[in-house]
Amino acid sequence: MSQLQTTLLRPMRREDIPQVVAIDQQSFPMSWSANAYLYEIEHNPLSSLVVLVRTGTGPAQLSWIDRLRQALKLNGAPGGEEIIGYGGFWFTRREAHISTIAVRPDWRGQGLGEVLLAGMVRRALGLEAELVSLEVRVSNTPALALYRKYAFAEFGVKRAYYRDNGEDAYDMRVQPLDAIYRGRFNALWEAVTARVSFVDAYTEAAIPHRAF
Ligand SMILES: CC(C)(COP(=O)(O)OP(=O)(O)OC[C@H]1O[C@@H](n2cnc3c(N)ncnc32)[C@H](O)[C@@H]1OP(=O)(O)O)[C@@H](O)C(=O)NCCC(=O)NCCS
Numbered sequence: 001m002s003q004l005q006t007t008l009l010r011p012m013r014r015e016d017i018p019q020v021v022a023i024d025q026q027s028f029p030m031s032w033s034a035n036a037y038l039y040e041i042e043h044n045p046l047s048s049l050v051v052l053v054r055t056g057t058g059p060a061q062l063s064w065i066d067r068l069r070q071a072l073k074l075n076g077a078p079g080g081e082e083i084i085g086y087g088g089f090w091f092t093r094r095e096a097h098i099s100t101i102a103v104r105p106d107w108r109g110q111g112l113g114e115v116l117l118a119g120m121v122r123r124a125l126g127l128e129a130e131l132v133s134l135e136v137r138v139s140n141t142p143a144l145a146l147y148r149k150y151a152f153a154e155f156g157v158k159r160a161y162y163r164d165n166g167e168d169a170y171d172m173r174v175q176p177l178d179a180i181y182r183g184r185f186n187a188l189w190e191a192v193t194a195r196v197s198f199v200d201a202y203t204e205a206a207i208p209h210r211a212f
Contacts, residue, residue: 012049096124098134
């Protein structure tokens with residue numbers, strides 16, 4: 001990565017939607033529509049969506065196809081920002097329910113999914129969430145390993161949860177306010193921030209229009 005480029009963790013904006021939808025379609029058999037993201041960003045006060053972006057991707061660093069996309073405004077994201085991954089949770093009754101998380105396929109395996117997950121857990125901790133929960137396909141080995149690394153435990157199985165192939169989901173949960181967990185989480189956060197160089201403009205950011 002060039003010296004001029006920075007990796008930034010920040011709240012998702014409407015301009016990010018085209019790139020986010022592209023990653024979503026590459027990552028899930030059933031993807032969210034652009035309108036679904038727009039609703040979550042602009043109208044759902046319970047929703048917290050986050051992106052990991054590479055900024056400072058100036059014309060010199062861009063491939064000809066990306067320069068063409070920018071010229072035609074197909075990318076949508078501001079000023080040459082490239083979305084690497086995204087995630088989101090809904091916050092209600094002191095529960096943060098992680099609704100989605102994905103890293104662009106060519107960026108996987110570099111600690112970036114962990115930054116997104118840890119970033120959401122850290123934000124949930126700031127909101128004093130008593131529970132962080134999620135569903136995951138029982139066959140999704142990489143995601144399961146990531147969640148287990150963050151001490152998510154299998155609370156139960158939701159039979160035939162996924163409509164595309166009838167696959168079961170694990171209902172996974174963690175109680176982040178627990179003192180032992182906070183110690184473990186802080187050590188993981190320290191390790192991932194040492195491994196991945198990024199600017200955190202999300203976990204403690206004030207997001208004025210959010211009800212929580
Ligand atoms: C799940 C996902 C977000 C992980 O992102 P990533 O950037 O590749 O993951 P990271 O490099 O941050 O890895 C973090 C941890 O996840 C686990 N992990 C990641 N890839 C793995 C793999 N291929 N096999 C096993 N474990 C893996 C490991 O525990 C790893 O920790 P380690 O680096 O200490 O070994 C990514 O695979 C993805 O986008 N998958 C498609 C979308 C998806 O399935 N989302 C989850 C929906 S529930």
